Amino acid sequence: MASTLMTPGVYIEEKNAFPSSAVAVETAVPAFIGYTQKAERFGKSLLHKPTRITSFAEFIELFGGGFQSKFTIAEPTPEYKGETFIVNGKPMMVKINDKHTLYLYNSIRLFYANGGSNCYIVSVGTYGTTPEGIAVSLDDFTGSDTKPDVLALLEKEFEPTLVVIPDVIALGAEAYNTVYTKVLAHCAKTQSRFGIFDLAQQGATDTTKTIVDAFRDKIGINALNYGAAYYPWLKTAIVQQNEVDFENLDATVDLETLLPELQAQQVVKAYKAVATPDSNAKKNYHQSLKASSPVYNSILEEIRSRLNELPPSGAIAGIYTLVDNTRGVWKSPANVSVNMVNAPSVNISGDEQKDLNVDVMAGKSINVIRPFPGIGTLIWGGRTLDGNSQDWRYINVRRTLIMIEQSIKLAARTYVFEPNDATTWITVKSMIDNFLVNLWKQGALAGSAPEQAFDVQIGLGSTMTPQDILDGKMLITVKVAIVRPAEFIVITFQQMMQQS
Secondary structure: OOOOOOOOOOOOOOOOOOOOOOOOOOOOOEEEEEEEOOOEEOOEEOEOOOEEEOOHHHHHHHHOOOOOOOEEEEOOOOOOOOOOEEEOOEEEEEEEOOOOOOOHHHHHHHHHHOOOOOEEEEEEEEOOOOOOOOOOOOHHHHOOOOOOOHHHHHOOOOOOOEEEOOHHHHHHHHHHHHHHHHHHHHHHHHOOOEEEEEOOOOOOOOOHHHHHHHHHHHOOOOOHHHEEEEEOOEEEOOOOHHHOOHHHEOOOOOHHHHOOOHHHHHHHHHHHOOOOOOHHHHHHHHHHHHHHOHHHHHHHHHHHHHHOEEOOHHHHHHHHHHHHHHOOOOOOOOOOEOOOEEEEOOOOOHHHHHHHHOOOOOOOOEEEEEEEOOOEEEEOOOEOOOOOOOOOOEHHHHHHHHHHHHHHHHHHHHHOOOOOOHHHHHHHHHHHHHHHHHHHHHOOEOOOOHHHHEEEEEOEOOOEOHHHHHOOOOOEEEEEOEOOOOOOOOOOOOOOOOOO
16 A cells, blocks of 8 residues: 555555566667768757668758769779770770768668668768768777777667668778777677678679688677678669769860760860859750760760679668568568669679588678579578577577567566565566567467477576575576578479389
8 A cells, every 4th residue: 555544435556467568679770880971960960979860861961962973084004904895996994083982872772772761870971072082991980089989879879780881891801800890899799789791892803702711811700690791792773874974074084085976075175165164054064965975975874883883781781671670580681682783793603602601610601692583683691700600690590689688678677676576576577478479479489389489487496596686686597499591491302103
């Protein structure tokens, strides 16, 4: 009773009949870290501030658009081994300028094209509208004496469950043992996050083995079950034709001498005579060149193809969200097609994937994205970087357990400082049991009956000693049988003798 009964009368006392319920936490809320055009809301800076957005339109409003990369066009040097294209009968190469390689904006577009929803943006620097670009720096991501540690800032946010850093791969293998290892440590510390990693872009002189070996050598061995790597890069269709024009060419490129068509040369000459061209003049100039010069169109198409080659992490984060929302976090995010992608940049065969999927030495599995004729481009791997571990080999197992752990952790907060007695133990056990039964019904746990799918133990003589109770400890043991994917399906055929 809340008060002493002294006045005659009828009193009503209400008691809770049901235990508190545990609710599954969000499982696919990525935190994207990288460079943006701007970072402000209502005039206040959002630089180094994790900011939640719910749509691509909101990203544009708060963080601006993409960077207009500049390219040079020249005849290939003898040591150049990359792709070329023909201009006026001569092979030419397209090369992006230094400090012009940024991937966050287009990765966000790829994220939403593949089913993305809510996410967090952490801007580590702004490029504004300056043509000189911005240099990708490791200390923008890891912190220094003058720059904050963005991962430490992200620790204060509860909601993010994935960490994606597409911009840092512009540095190639330098990102592995500095940024990636720090992300893995961050995810292991919070116990609520999972890292999605890119491998370096494969150049003309590189092989798949050199790219993969460099990654495996530098990623270390700590907290590997909290991350997954994907390879190769993707040839996407995110950047449209109307997003590329003559302004993507470096100032040193002279179209008057480069374009062979006489009419196009006259268009260029007339445009040069304009002192300060406005937006209409630029638009008309671009349209005139497109109409008069097939070579100009091929140059723009070559630039667009370079801009459309992107690291896969943005698309993978979107697919994690899509699979989680439609099937559940316990469904492996594999054998799913990638939207807005024409093909992987490197075609990996089944034989080549063997060493990537199963690393005999250290278990550092690389998930391959492969094209299949008549089907499309599919994610054809679902392993964590801890590929030799029976506990944490599969991405869906790791992420499902993160979801269960965090959901029960939040629900158990209600009972902090409650009496550590049998009444509380029964209530807590009932709460966890109900939560896990619901997961079992949805297909997250394996077993023909709930008692085969999970086991919850709590109580004196079971999980606690009298000394534990004196020390204020309530110890709970939860065992779960999480469903694992059928990664290898073997069908055996055998002939039998004719029966009649």
